[in-house]
Structures are given as C-alpha cells and as structure tokens.
Amino acid sequence: METSYLQSFMLVVETGSMAEAARRQRITAAAIAQQMRTLEKEFKAPLLTRAGRTVVPTPAGHRLSQSAPALLRELANAHTLVNSDGDGGELVVGTINTALHSLLPDILADFVKQRPRVKVFLQSAATRQLYDAILQGHIDAAVCLYPTFALAKTFDWALLREEPLVLLAPRHLAHLPPHELLRTQPLIRYDRNLGGGQMVDHYLRAARITPFERFELSSLVAIAMMVDRGLGVALVPDTALNLPDGQSVVRLPLPEATQARRFGVMWLRSSARLPLIHSMVDSARRVLAQANARGLPAGALKTRVNP
Missing domain, CATH: 3.40.190.10 (Periplasmic binding protein-like II)
Structure with a gap:
C-alpha cells in the first residue's frame, strides 16, 4: 500500500473535498480520485461517498480514518528506526x-x-x-x-x-488540629468521581466528620489556589504539585492513617x-x-x- 495514498485519504476526510486535498498536496484532483479508487480496491470496500457538495467517509471509511493515524505513525517511526542508529x-x-x-x-x-x-x-x-x-x-x-x-x-x-491524604489550609490556621479545621471551615471538595476524591470520602466517614462543603472540583492546582484565597480547606492527595512562590498554603498531616493513591x-x-x-x-x-x-x-x- 502507498502510504501517500493513505495520507491523501486522511486529507479528503479532514477537508471534505478531493479538490482541497489535491490543492494541499499540489497534485490534480483526478490524481486524488485515482488514489482513492486504488485504496478502495486494496481494502475491498467503498471508503468515500458524496453528501451534497462534500465528500464524507462511508462506515468502512470511518473505521479506516480511526486506524490510519496510528498506522502512519508506526510506518514513519519504522522508517526513522531503520535509517538511524536506534536512538531516534x-x-x-x-x-x-x-x-x-x-x-x-x-x-x-x-x-x-x-x-x-x-x-x-x-x-x-x-x-x-x-x-x-x-x-x-x-x-x-x-x-x-x-x-x-x-x-x-x-x-x-x-x-x-505513593500519595496519602493531607489537609491544605491557610497558613494562619496551621496551628489548629486538622480535624477541627475540617469541622469548622468550609471544605473545598476534591471531585468524588476521581479516585482521590473517593479517598477523601472514606477518610471523612471513618473520622465521622461531616463538613460544610462549599465547592467541588477536579483541579488540584485550582483547589490550592482557592485555599490560598481563604475560601476553605481541602483534603487532597499529597501530590508533587509545583505551585507558585508566595502562596500562603500549608500541608498538614492527618492524625489518622489514610489510603495512599x-x-x-x-x-x-x-x-x-x-x-x-x-x-x-x-x-x-x-x-x-x-x-x-x-x-x-x-x-x-x-x-x-x-x-
């Protein structure tokens, strides 16, 4: 199979036009049409069909368009490896x-x-x-x-x-026990649809703490920024996040053992x-x-x- 024909096919699918695909390839539309016919013979299935003024893939064409990028990448990578010393x-x-x-x-x-x-x-x-x-x-x-x-x-x-849970809190509250902060301060909840958020649920239930929940989101960076702005405290995995200098956020260890992600x-x-x-x-x-x-x-x- 000519990989250039497969690249042309992907351009036709992307642009919806054989003429536009031909223009980008700097060849004639007739040449593109011939390449598409050759591909259809190769795969023994119709790959493209007309829909008004545009060209769209058939069901078989859709399947090919999904697998073609990985195939082209594999072929390009094989070419690089064959023509190099193995470090590329x-x-x-x-x-x-x-x-x-x-x-x-x-x-x-x-x-x-x-x-x-x-x-x-x-x-x-x-x-x-x-x-x-x-x-x-x-x-x-x-x-x-x-x-x-x-x-x-x-x-x-x-x-x-391995990342156990820690409590993110404003620096001026760092002297208070973590469980007291969880009971008295608004909780910025880590998304409970995520594994880390489910760890938070398990810990709160085991500690018999029912916090006042103010926000719920999935971005740990955003959660730390919200704690910095004084919007509450947060139970989060002890990640290796690199936050900007000057943030007045501290990480407090919890008094009870936690799961670690x-x-x-x-x-x-x-x-x-x-x-x-x-x-x-x-x-x-x-x-x-x-x-x-x-x-x-x-x-x-x-x-x-x-x-």
Whole structure:
C-alpha cells in the first residue's frame, strides 16, 4: 500500500473535498480520485461517498480514518528506526493533569538528555481513558495513577510515588488540629468521581466528620489556589504539585492513617517501544531520587511547613 495514498485519504476526510486535498498536496484532483479508487480496491470496500457538495467517509471509511493515524505513525517511526542508529523514533505518552503540572516536565527534561533524537507526543486524559488508549495502540505508555481495577497481565507497571491524604489550609490556621479545621471551615471538595476524591470520602466517614462543603472540583492546582484565597480547606492527595512562590498554603498531616493513591507509569509488555519506555521510567526514577536526596518530593509545594 502507498502510504501517500493513505495520507491523501486522511486529507479528503479532514477537508471534505478531493479538490482541497489535491490543492494541499499540489497534485490534480483526478490524481486524488485515482488514489482513492486504488485504496478502495486494496481494502475491498467503498471508503468515500458524496453528501451534497462534500465528500464524507462511508462506515468502512470511518473505521479506516480511526486506524490510519496510528498506522502512519508506526510506518514513519519504522522508517526513522531503520535509517538511524536506534536512538531516534517516536514515543506517545499519555498523562493525567496532575503529572503534567508536576513531575512530567522534569522527567521529560531528563529523558531528552538521554534520548535527544526521540520525538515525544503528549496526550492528557483520565487514568481509565489512558488505559484504554494503551490497549487500542493510540499511546505507548501513561504516567498516571494505578487503576481502580486490576491491570491485565499484558500490562506492566512502575510505581513512582505513593500519595496519602493531607489537609491544605491557610497558613494562619496551621496551628489548629486538622480535624477541627475540617469541622469548622468550609471544605473545598476534591471531585468524588476521581479516585482521590473517593479517598477523601472514606477518610471523612471513618473520622465521622461531616463538613460544610462549599465547592467541588477536579483541579488540584485550582483547589490550592482557592485555599490560598481563604475560601476553605481541602483534603487532597499529597501530590508533587509545583505551585507558585508566595502562596500562603500549608500541608498538614492527618492524625489518622489514610489510603495512599499510587502514581507511576503503565505500558504493554509487548510494546514495540520498550527500550524508550524503559528509558523514560529510568528518567522518572532519577528525578524522584534526586528530589528525595534534597529532602522534598519533586515539585513539592514550596510553602510546605510542618506544624
């Protein structure tokens, strides 16, 4: 199969026009039409149909348009690897937002020093979506939380951090016991649809605390900013978030044991990019080891104090 024909097909689907696809490719519309006929013979199915003045994919064409980007990327990566010394290639990394705003930039900084010729693509999503994306071959690995379900045996996992709950509070309230703050101050609730939010629910029930809930949201950065503005306190996982200097927020340990969410990297054991994935995991471990040697988790809240 001519990969250029597949690229033309994707352009036709994107623009809805063979003429526009031809213009972008700097070839004739007749040449594009011939390429599409060749693809339909190759796949033994009609791929495009007319809808008024536009061209749209058939059901078979829709399925091809969903799989073609990954196929084109694999072919491009194979071409790069064949024509290089093995240090190049591409890596598609999924990430949760917490990692994107904390550990991942440092991990990538280390990774590109080790693998300067690798091109990295990032996609942000929730852990469940990242798991599915790995299974479907859309991404190679994910920096995320351990799923709430058991990983399939085809997956591998590298634990990077364990994150128990802590209480975020305004600095001027740091002298008060955490449970007293939870009972007397408005609670900025971490989204209970998330694993961390469910940890909060379990802790509050076990401690028999029914707080006054003022807000509920999923962004840990936004929650910390709201605590800084005096809008309440928050129970959150002890993440490696790197917040701006000058925020008057403290992290208080809780008097009772809490669940810890597990943060790490997951990938398929059969991945064609295992050397690159292992290199990224090594970078992650180096970043965390260096941060631990300094006595702080990587990207930790700069306003952290111990009461």
